[in-house]
Amino acid sequence: MKILITGGAGFIGSHTADALLAQGHQVRVLDILQQPVHRGGEKPAYLDPEIEFMIGDVRDEAALLAAMRGVDAVYHLAAFQDYLPEFSRFFSTNVTSTALIYELIVREKLPIQKVIVASSQACLGEGLYLDANGTRVLPGLRRDDDLRAGTWAIQPTGTQVGPLQYQPTDETVANPMNCYGTSKIAEENVALNLGRMYDIPSVAMRYSIVQGPRQSLYNAYSGACRIFSLSFHVGRAPVIYEDGNQVRDFVNYLDVVDANLKVLEDDRANYEMFNVGGDKAITVGEFAQTVGQVFGHNDFEPKASGKYRFGDTRHILSDVTKLKALGWKPTRSTYDSVTAYRNWMETAAPAEDILEQSDKMMAALGVVRAVDG
């Protein structure tokens, strides 16, 4: 097959491209080489020379049409995803571009057999909880007053009876807390609804936090793996927000690539959305210790910094039963992810202090806040 990957110069896209090439497919990439993901707007050296590379914006109709002509399938991975206050850009980059893909397929009668869009765990927001009576709760954003007081757990409201307990959350939940998550819900809906309406097999992939080499060193917000690794790399203890007991289900990049290939090949995936997570609850503190081990700091003990990021989810664990039913399962550990990241970072890390720059940006945006007293 000839396959287009939008955003294919990035982290997940470039690894997906490598795997598709290894299977004998032809790969074309459309990418704007967005900053700060790509420092200096340069084409990354890791891109396989076999890839047909087109520079262009997915919002640009002419560029997108040129990239879509002659391909059999599309992975739509290009996205705006940092924690920046350009609210409208989440929608123009992530949603309008998705609608444009379908508009062009329908209008130009392009013989595209499948469209796979990158969605996100951010669609789940705080995920599913049960209260003490077993009643389902979909919590909203935690209140800043609670966070300032160091109350990290989700608090019951109305008739809910505490304590509330987080649950593995499946694909039926849609409760985004920010513009990124809201844009991803819209992106999924646009793809699956237009797909069904025009018989264009379509799939939405809700990735959890993906870890591995090539994840940009420069995004201010994303990536505990990046931030903790850079901290150990420059000899600093990583900053742990809240109490370090937040639960995540980090997923290895190769498990994500396996999932991407699986849904391309398997028609049972058509018109469905799938959580793609690590299937294992791990706390941020435990994860920091894993990073410490990879960097030779076996005795590292995470300590709360007295800071928090307003808008972060407390716990999130995606239920991946649906994708496992297709025969996929995550097989790599967080230790594997961090080791691969470290090996890559040590060839790619620049001399300047990236952490200091991103800390300054987060402070300027008012995202990182301190508890009272």
Ligand SMILES: NC(=O)c1ccc[n+]([C@@H]2O[C@H](COP(=O)([O-])OP(=O)(O)OC[C@H]3O[C@@H](n4cnc5c(N)ncnc54)[C@H](O)[C@@H]3O)[C@@H](O)[C@H]2O)c1
């Ligand atoms: N990495 C994660 O942990 C994660 C988690 C959930 C969802 N996702 C989603 O997966 C997809 C890929 O993420 P990633 O981590 O590889 O990101 P990335 O930033 O490494 O790659 C995205 C690529 O898209 C390109 N791009 C951005 N705007 C563009 C535009 N307007 N036109 C053309 N290209 C553009 C960028 O230059 C970049 O190369 C995204 O849709 C993202 O929202 C990622």
